[in-house]
Amino acid sequence: MAQASSRPVPVPSPRTQPFWDGCARDELLLQRCKSCHIYWHPPSPLCPNCLSNDYEWTPASGRGTVYTFSVVHHAFGHAWEPLVPYVLAVIELAEGPRMLSNVVDVPPDAVRIGMDVAVIFQPVSETISLPLFRPVAS
Ligand SMILES: [Zn+2]
Numbered sequence: 001m002a003q004a005s006s007r008p009v010p011v012p013s014p015r016t017q018p019f020w021d022g023c024a025r026d027e028l029l030l031q032r033c034k035s036c037h038i039y040w041h042p043p044s045p046l047c048p049n050c051l052s053n054d055y056e057w058t059p060a061s062g063r064g065t066v067y068t069f070s071v072v073h074h075a076f077g078h079a080w081e082p083l084v085p086y087v088l089a090v091i092e093l094a095e096g097p098r099m100l101s102n103v104v105d106v107p108p109d110a111v112r113i114g115m116d117v118a119v120i121f122q123p124v125s126e127t128i129s130l131p132l133f134r135p136v137a138s
Pocket residue numbers: 033034035036037038047048049050051052
């Protein structure tokens with residue numbers, strides 16, 4: 001498991017608390033519409049497809065592919081200095097939604113669009129774990 005870091009820690013809102021509670025249990029949760037059955041992310045009170053507010057938090061597979069990415073070489077702030085260079089990526093989850101995250105445990109110049117990845121959880125505080133992604137065999 002990756003080590004904790006000095007980067008700023010997300011502050012859950014009532015809307016995002018179930019997502020972060022899942023991450024703290026090493027479980028990636030997505031909202032899923034009970035009417036049209038699509039998944040979505042980031043958290044929202046309404047289904048983006050049919051506008052139903054009848055949804056449930058559902059465990060996702062944690063698998064996906066790199067949709068696009070950038071290698072960050074200049075730290076955004078002091079907290080990120082130990083991390084550069086790092087990969088900021090949009091991950092297309094197997095369930096459909098796209099999630100902004102980092103690709104870790106691989107040299108940045110080896111990351112490719114379409115690369116198969118799986119989620120890992122990096123604890124950054126007593127209650128928050130970040131969902132990050134690492135390459136896996138296809
Ligand atoms: Zn829906």
